[in-house]
Amino acid sequence: MARLPLRSPLVAAWLFAAAFLIVVLIGVGGATRLTESGLSITEWEPIHGIIPPTNAGEWEQEFAEYKQIPQFKQLNPKMTLAEFKGIYWWEWSHRVLARVLGLVYTLGFAALLLLKEVPSRLIWRCAALVALVWLQGLIGWLMVRSGLEFRVSVAPEMLMVHLGMALLILMGTVWTGLEAGEGQMRGRGAPLNWRGRAGGLLGLVLLQCLLGALVAGNRAGLVYTDFPLMNGEILPPVAWAKGIGYSFFHDQGLVQFMHRLTGMILGIYAVYFVVRLHMKANDDALKSFGTVTTVLIWSQAALGVATLWTVVNVWLALSHQLLAVIVVIVTTVLTWRVFRADRVFRSTGF
Incomplete structure (x- = not known):
């Protein structure tokens, strides 16, 4: 057999x-x-x-x-x-x-x-x-x-x-x-803390994409087209009277605010991740791939702002969605490579 x-x-x-x-x-x-x-x-x-x-x-x-x-x-x-x-x-x-x-x-x-x-x-x-x-x-x-x-x-x-x-x-x-x-996989792979960091980055990317779908579904990109504020405010008025659940899924201002906030958190976390990667990893290819991933994440954020400023130009909006898919793929590959990185990290400290 x-x-x-x-x-x-x-x-x-x-x-x-x-x-x-x-x-x-x-x-x-x-x-x-x-x-x-x-x-x-x-x-x-x-x-x-x-x-x-x-x-x-x-x-x-x-x-x-x-x-x-x-x-x-x-x-x-x-x-x-x-x-x-x-x-x-x-x-x-x-x-x-x-x-x-x-x-x-x-x-x-x-x-x-x-x-x-x-x-x-x-x-x-x-x-x-x-x-x-x-x-x-x-x-x-x-x-x-x-x-x-x-x-x-x-x-x-x-x-x-x-x-x-x-x-x-x-x-x-x-x-x-x-x-x-x-x-x-041969060997034990990456320490748990590095698996957690990489998994956290991938999770944030996925969450940001899901919030982007809510923005698109609510046509929230057509309102509050200034940045970084929203009509001059940090958080615009939210119609809480319809219920918390309804507001989180349907209120245009709140949906767009969540997408913006998560995007900022993702961008900052990506920088933190790649800095730690350069400090602790002894694999130049992995470090380079982490840098490319971070650059793509920030490029995606910039494209999102441009889409907002143009009140959802069709070509910019479509490019924003396609780049998001590329970011998902690249981050998946990065996470996979980190998980399999055996004897790559110099220490398991935070």
Whole structure:
């Protein structure tokens, strides 16, 4: 009986290709949101939905269904069929790419299992990634449904969950791909305090992205476009009367304040992390990678401020989202490298 490999470049290549598709999908999803196209398809048909309208009658039917939802009635009552086609294609492309991604994960995993290429320690991890990808499809539809009956856009908290799941899948895919390519860790790896520091940095990056989704979902970037203050104040008025939970997810001023505050904390922590890394690590490549990560985090913050100052210029906003994804990937790689850094740190002191 053939033994399963300890490492597999083929599995790594499959996972990195899947990670690239996730980046593309998030980019198309961002464009779909910025063009307000996400509610243009009002039904979820996992199989038949891949076929777009092919004649005038089918286009009229799709448009008629869109006319029944609040977004059309309240925001786009004068929309023409030609304009509807423009938003339809963004959402259709997003859904087709999602299906392609699901097939890449599912068929790729099945094929690599049959070829006995998946290291035994990674089988269940890869299976979990496949399951999460298909769960993400359901979450995406629930997000769309949240904007079909009573709202003119999707619920911000659902947008946050949808993006958060995409980023978790991306992080898990990149991490597992690195594991497949490098093989099982030899030695004890980094001390617990350094694992905690790296994990804290990755956690802050993820939190900042989730808060960014709330800002986008609430269109909070269209208000309080000055920086560093917010209409001349540190914290703008918050409508607490609607409840703490509602305010944290829906109040534009509070949502934007949390995003700003977390961004500042992240930037300061990244500098602290890389300074400690340069002081305590004896691996020049790791130190350089930490510096690049910190520069990207601060560049992302600057791009966020520029997006705010331009009252959410579409291209700046899309660039801000894509750079956030790059920051997630780079920070994931940095955290993975720190976790595996055996005999690299000079001491375990704080």
